[in-house]
Amino acid sequence: MSRRRFLKGMTAAGAAAMLPCRLLVPGTAQAAAFNPDEFQVFRNACPRNCYDTCSIKSYVKDGVLQFVEGAPESTFTDGGLCVKGYSYTRRPYSPDRVKYPMVQDGRRTGKWRRVSWDEAMDMIAKKILELKKQDGSLLGLGMTKYSGNFGITNYGVEGLMSSLGYTTRFVGTPCWPAGIDAQNYDMGNMWCNDPEDMVKARYVIVWGANPAWCSVHTMKFIQEAKRRGAKVVVIDPVFTQTAAKGDVYWQPKTASDGALALGMARHILDKGLVNKDFVESHAHGFNEFADYLRKNVTVEWAAEQSGIPAQEIREVAEEFATADPATIWIGYGMQRHTNGGASVRSIDALVAMTGNIGKEGGGARYGHLQTWGFNYNAFIQKQPEGSVGFVGAAAKGEFDLTADQKTNYSDRTVNINKTAQAILDTKDPAIRMLWVSCKNPFGQDFDRPKLQKAFDTLEMVVTVDQFFNETVANSDIVLPVTTLFEEWTVNASYWHYWLSINEQAIKPLHEAKSNLEIGAALSKKMNELSPGSCTLPTEIDGKEWMAKEFNQGIHDLFGINDWTDLQKGPAKAKLASSASWHDMKFGTPSGKYEFRSDLCAEHGHKALPEFKEGRKSYDKFRLLTPHTKFGIHSQFVNLDWMKEYNKEPFVYMHPKAAAGKGITDLDMVRVFNKVGEQKARVKLTDNVAEDCLLIYEAWFGRGSDFNVQNLVDDESADMGAYKAGAPGVAIHDQFADIERA
Numbered sequence: 001m002s003r004r005r006f007l008k009g010m011t012a013a014g015a016a017a018m019l020p021c022r023l024l025v026p027g028t029a030q031a032a033a034f035n036p037d038e039f040q041v042f043r044n045a046c047p048r049n050c051y052d053t054c055s056i057k058s059y060v061k062d063g064v065l066q067f068v069e070g071a072p073e074s075t076f077t078d079g080g081l082c083v084k085g086y087s088y089t090r091r092p093y094s095p096d097r098v099k100y101p102m103v104q105d106g107r108r109t110g111k112w113r114r115v116s117w118d119e120a121m122d123m124i125a126k127k128i129l130e131l132k133k134q135d136g137s138l139l140g141l142g143m144t145k146y147s148g149n150f151g152i153t154n155y156g157v158e159g160l161m162s163s164l165g166y167t168t169r170f171v172g173t174p175c176w177p178a179g180i181d182a183q184n185y186d187m188g189n190m191w192c193n194d195p196e197d198m199v200k201a202r203y204v205i206v207w208g209a210n211p212a213w214c215s216v217h218t219m220k221f222i223q224e225a226k227r228r229g230a231k232v233v234v235i236d237p238v239f240t241q242t243a244a245k246g247d248v249y250w251q252p253k254t255a256s257d258g259a260l261a262l263g264m265a266r267h268i269l270d271k272g273l274v275n276k277d278f279v280e281s282h283a284h285g286f287n288e289f290a291d292y293l294r295k296n297v298t299v300e301w302a303a304e305q306s307g308i309p310a311q312e313i314r315e316v317a318e319e320f321a322t323a324d325p326a327t328i329w330i331g332y333g334m335q336r337h338t339n340g341g342a343s344v345r346s347i348d349a350l351v352a353m354t355g356n357i358g359k360e361g362g363g364a365r366y367g368h369l370q371t372w373g374f375n376y377n378a379f380i381q382k383q384p385e386g387s388v389g390f391v392g393a394a395a396k397g398e399f400d401l402t403a404d405q406k407t408n409y410s411d412r413t414v415n416i417n418k419t420a421q422a423i424l425d426t427k428d429p430a431i432r433m434l435w436v437s438c439k440n441p442f443g444q445d446f447d448r449p450k451l452q453k454a455f456d457t458l459e460m461v462v463t464v465d466q467f468f469n470e471t472v473a474n475s476d477i478v479l480p481v482t483t484l485f486e487e488w489t490v491n492a493s494y495w496h497y498w499l500s501i502n503e504q505a506i507k508p509l510h511e512a513k514s515n516l517e518i519g520a521a522l523s524k525k526m527n528e529l530s531p532g533s534c535t536l537p538t539e540i541d542g543k544e545w546m547a548k549e550f551n552q553g554i555h556d557l558f559g560i561n562d563w564t565d566l567q568k569g570p571a572k573a574k575l576a577s578s579a580s581w582h583d584m585k586f587g588t589p590s591g592k593y594e595f596r597s598d599l600c601a602e603h604g605h606k607a608l609p610e611f612k613e614g615r616k617s618y619d620k621f622r623l624l625t626p627h628t629k630f631g632i633h634s635q636f637v638n639l640d641w642m643k644e645y646n647k648e649p650f651v652y653m654h655p656k657a658a659a660g661k662g663i664t665d666l667d668m669v670r671v672f673n674k675v676g677e678q679k680a681r682v683k684l685t686d687n688v689a690e691d692c693l694l695i696y697e698a699w700f701g702r703g704s705d706f707n708v709q710n711l712v713d714d715e716s717a718d719m720g721a722y723k724a725g726a727p728g729v730a731i732h733d734q735f736a737d738i739e740r741a
């Protein structure tokens, strides 16, 4: 029975008997009688960087968050949360939270002392003014932010920086940029079908995604498609929980996906199963692609490249081409490679040539930003009068600025996927101060040993966070930030089409402030010390700022009068069709689906979705460090409830490979490569290939020195620079060796 039903329909005693005590905060378990009327109910939204962006109902009593459930109104969330979501009550009240502004006397010493907000702001503001005076600009102030909290008002962090002047920004994304560029070349945008329409698919290929862990709510649509007769194929170098639910599992050699897709395409071509109407009426360059396949690709070649038997490639290709509709979910994991963008283009081509683009239940599903048309009021802030910024070479003093250039200043941008190198390389002025918010570079960025060196060159690091993670340990000042339950915001998804409001359900604990309020506090101090030096308002009402993000476009898209309608429950976009590209009007230069993209060629890649070799191995084993069920990056794994299930990290290894190294189950091992080393215990499993080591990325809390980034370098993916401003990162093109520790 779903929790939703018993909350609504059962007697109090019956509900209390069923309510798992895990959902009660300690001390309330004795208060057995459950009566929903005794709670204040709030609308929240999970703001993590996740496909599911769940709509949450939160139950508060005596000002304390008691438990959470998925909002029943959303047919996507459908009353349920993921394992992480159910642990949310542990987060605001965690004893490990950063409670007050604190200053560390010497980085990594752990000698933290509590200071007042005023003292902290004073130190920060004085340093900013010093940089400006010494450098003549604020480009020495760097800001790195990514996906700790995707609530729209949290773009106020960028807004704060703009309100101070032109700064140095870490741009790009480690998630998905190679695939975004690929889909832009092919179709003119990244735009996926409504995931809820996957129930209509007759054939589903989950290609390098692990929704059983990373998008649990989408699994029910895949399962429903299966119940209605669809076949589900999972392609992943790891036998994941998603693979366990499929009908067919392929374990290809990592980074061989392009070859596999092209091999399937060749077979479809040979069998005459190409959708003529699509390739003739709605596509550009199909004949050239077909020529490429005939000249360069055979099924046997694809089998050799991927390790998947030729007969199986033929079988799945034929089934895919004849099922109607058929769909492929292109995962972000499979494009985190030096050939990731090229591979995504080959898979898109497979979906297109079989006529599955623009079709309900079909589609090359990757992601979308159709529901993100907010005002970005918090984001867009004006620089103070007279601010000096970046104008390319001019900023380096190589030539005098013309009047025009003076009004054309911008922020200086560096690649977020090369954080360490960017800090080390940036000159004139060097980055001397760093503001970190919604981001844990030491846990999530690449080449941790190099990052340590880079941070050591910085004169001041300020981190805004909820927990004492390794980035905080490498900071001088930490500022306590609210959790989602303590602030107002609004959340959209890059996968489904629901919109949720996030109400303030409880008062901020300790001395936590929201990102926006922190901005206001800094602005107050800046203006006290140097009037006019910061344009951000010095008082900010979070609820008002949330409301300012709405506009008529959002109201119309979601069929709401104003944001208050969302207090009754989340709303879904009114879609003309559940299929992206349903009108066959593509955003490419030709207006068609482009098998041949000249833009792609102009950007230094191949015009056709040709095969691109993967990164050359530089060590004994392939190292994969994908996402875990018990956390999202460095969040959740540190919470007490999670630790009950997931006490320590493991290295997963095939028994045969282990035998060759004299390693037995649960041995302590050392994994090492040119970047660094990491120790952990080993678990032997044939879920991973013999040539592969698997370690899930995670942060186990203060005191644990486990960090996969000791082993992962910052090699770039092939694509990403076009739309994200910097290339993606080849997270899964890593290699390492292992021995007993």
Ligand SMILES: Nc1nc2c(c(=O)[nH]1)N[C@H]1C(S)=C(S)[C@@H](COP(=O)(O)OP(=O)(O)OC[C@H]3O[C@@H](n4cnc5c(=O)[nH]c(N)nc54)[C@H](O)[C@@H]3O)O[C@H]1N2
Pocket: 049, 146, 147, 148, 149, 154, 174, 175, 176, 436, 437, 438, 439, 440, 441, 443, 444, 445, 464, 465, 466, 467, 469, 481, 482, 483, 484, 515, 625, 626, 627, 632, 633, 634, 635, 697, 708, 709, 712, 731
């Ligand atoms: N080896 C390896 N590395 C990876 C990946 C991988 O698969 N393998 N995946 C990559 C991917 S896809 C991603 S998206 C990145 C994620 O990298 P990050 O975006 O850094 O990820 P998180 O750990 O989710 O969040 C960062 C911090 O934000 C804090 N935070 C939460 N809420 C708030 C808030 O409201 N305000 C502020 N100021 N802070 C808040 C959290 O406590 C956390 O410390 O990691 C990348 N790195």
Ligand SMILES: Nc1nc2c(c(=O)[nH]1)N[C@H]1C(S)=C(S)[C@@H](COP(=O)(O)OP(=O)(O)OC[C@H]3O[C@@H](n4cnc5c(=O)[nH]c(N)nc54)[C@H](O)[C@@H]3O)O[C@H]1N2
Pocket: 049, 050, 051, 147, 175, 176, 207, 208, 209, 210, 211, 213, 214, 215, 235, 236, 237, 238, 240, 253, 254, 255, 256, 257, 331, 332, 333, 334, 335, 337, 624, 626, 627, 628, 629, 630, 631, 632, 633, 732
């Ligand atoms: N529980 C949980 N949910 C999450 C997250 C989380 O950390 N935890 N993170 C969120 C974020 S930020 C993101 S970006 C998404 C990521 O969502 P996914 O894309 O589903 O997740 P990943 O774990 O990055 O990668 C998925 C799979 O890609 C496989 N893979 C790696 N290389 C290859 C390859 O060469 N070919 C093929 N075919 N497969 C390959 C990996 O083995 C892995 O099983 O999930 C979001 N949801």
Ligand SMILES: [Mo]
Pocket: 049, 174, 175, 176
């Ligand atoms: Mo991500």
